[in-house]
Amino acid sequence: MVARIARWRVAWPVWAGAALLGILVLVFPLLTTRPFPIHVMILIFLYALLSQAWNLIGGYAGQVSLGHAMFFGIGAYTSTVLAIRWHINPWLGMIAGGIMAVLLSIIIGYPCFRLKGHYFAIATIAAGEIIYTLFVNWEWVGGARGLFVPMQPESLVNFQFHSTKVPYYYIILVLAAISFVVTYWLERNRPGYYMRAIKEDIDAARSLGIDATKYKMLAMMISAFFTAIGGTFYAQYVLYIDPDSVLPLALSIRVCLVAVLGGVGTLWGPLLGSAILIPLAEFTRVYLGGGGRALHLVVYGALVVIIAVFQPGGLMALVKRFKRPGFLGSSPV
Amino acid sequence: MSPGMTLFSQVLINGLLIGFVFSLIAVGLTLIFGVVDIVNFAHGEFLMLAMYAAFWLYHLFSLDPTVSLPLCTLFLFFIGVVTYKLIISRILDAPMLAQIFSTFGLMVFLRNLAHFLWSSDYRMIKEPLIKGRIEVFGLFISIPQLVAAVGALITTGLVYWFVTRTETGRALQATAEDKEAAALMGINSDRMYTLAWGIGAASVGVAGALLSNFYFIFPEVGDIFVLTAYVVVALGGFGSIPGAFIAGIIIGLVQVLGGYFLSPALKMVIVYLIYLLVVVLRPQGLMGRW
Secondary structure, three states: OHHHHHHHHHHHHHHHHHHHHHHHHHHHHHHOOOHHHHHHHHHHHHHHHHHHHHHHHHHHOOOOOOOOHHHHHHHHHHHHHHHHHHOOOHHHHHHHHHHHHHHHHHHHHHHHOOOOHHHHHHHHHHHHHHHHHHHHOOHHHOHHHOEEOOOOOOEOOOOEOOOOOHHHHHHHHHHHHHHHHHHHHHHOOHHHHHHHHHHHOHHHHHHOOOOHHHHHHHHHHHHHHHHHHHHHHHHHHHOEEOHHHHOOHHHHHHHHHHHHHHOOOOOOHHHHHHHHHHHHHHHHHHHOHHHHOOHHHHHHHHHHHHHHHHOOOOHHHHHHHOOOOOOOOOOOO | OOHHHHHHHHHHHHHHHHHHHHHHHHHHHHHHHHHHOOOOOOHHHHHHHHHHHHHHHHHHHOOOHHHHHHHHHHHHHHHHHHHHHHOHHHOOOOOHHHHHHHHHHHHHHHHHHHHHHHOOOOEOOOOOOOOOEEEEOOEEEEHHHHHHHHHHHHHHHHHHHHHHHOHHHHHHHHHHHOHHHHHHOOOOHHHHHHHHHHHHHHHHHHHHHHHOOOOOEOOOHHHHHHHHHHHHHHHHOOOOHHHHHHHHHHHHHHHHHHHHHOOHHHHHHHHHHHHHHHHHHOOOOOOOOO
């Protein structure tokens, strides 16, 4: 009891801060009517979702994928093609896209999970580039010209809004929150423990009777599903997709950089990384334009090297130095 | 020769010529991998730096790439050594994730630095010393490509000779095989690792200078070559120089033949499929040691 009170005394400012931040996030669209800040917030949550999804396979299970754009693209293309060809509602398209991505993850994961470390990473690059090239040359899905999402009257059911970005804000907030809840659950339950055991030492994990392939596959499937959901959201938000916007290697790289900066294998790392990188990227893009476009990535690349060399736990490892273990539900890398 | 036959031979020659360059780029990659056991994700960016070095030496000091080739090679050797000393030497025993992200971050850093400093414009060397083409038996051979192929062949041979025939090269091989045992024989593994990074980077220094004679120079130029080089390294067997040499030629031919029989747009799909097939079905590649 005494210990609990003592812990509460230490932790309450952090809890209060978190609650305040939560309320701010919820009412944020009421505080501003300018579209740009809301756009930046939407991207922050989108990338938090994507990099949390990446984090499941790359961070918790330790299988570095550099091809996640393929799942994002499959999600975006599935819902858009279904809407164009068969007038299927984008919410259903979103689920269909998720299922397609899970199928793709099985096709790719099954042979590739036999590979270790670097070989797996390069294999995912290869798979991502194959999908990208096929879509560029596949006329039925628009080829290099891309596809426009069919215009619908704005409503939640149609998943389209033209006069305001605010509904998109709440939709992506909920989607990202779901991915965090799922990760939180996995982290504290058997699959999460198994994934981390596989990452630490796959042979030791196997000798304890853990079916490594099964749990890597599980992580990959959940990861692919959430990434595809992000893809459909992107398609409905921008209303136009092409291979260069939803399937490029650069997207795969960005998603994994967000997680690495924030802290791989931690629950809050993806949000932290996204909250730092995305505004940096958007502001340099808007205010510096052209040549300045790459500046944030220069800083970012340097940060990733420094983190890899000196602090492989990412920024979350720094945060953890200032708090008691276990508070934010995160685990050491 | 019939027109179809001529075209086919022409395609084969082009594939062979570019194959030698792939070989050289892959030799650098496979050397680093074999000795230090780390994949250099920034290898393509090293190539890009070499091409820009050749471009700026030409643009600012009117040094033709053929003349500046030794300078580019030295510069890249230096880059390789610095990369090892500053970054790689610190993560040799780090977890796999840290190893991947260190060179991966370096890739992002160098590529975007090039965007930032030199813009995304496509540049080229306008009037290189080596230009034009020759006609042999009705086939046209671009002289810069021929020079690049011969230069790459010679450099690959030199690296192979160095690694297998000199005392330092044998020490390098010993370190690759068993670091601890080599250290017991008095071989300084840190020096060997530095050397592997230096030579690995210097190989793309040569390749970059040779390519700058006829290839566009832009921040992403490394991508296409180095993605191919990963496939070459895997096909040849990770760590094997002769393997990389043979696989480079095979991949060069596969690319042009794939472009010829299927469609130029799909040639890279075949190359990536080869990677996936090789690592899944025959992970040791053609001549891998394990």
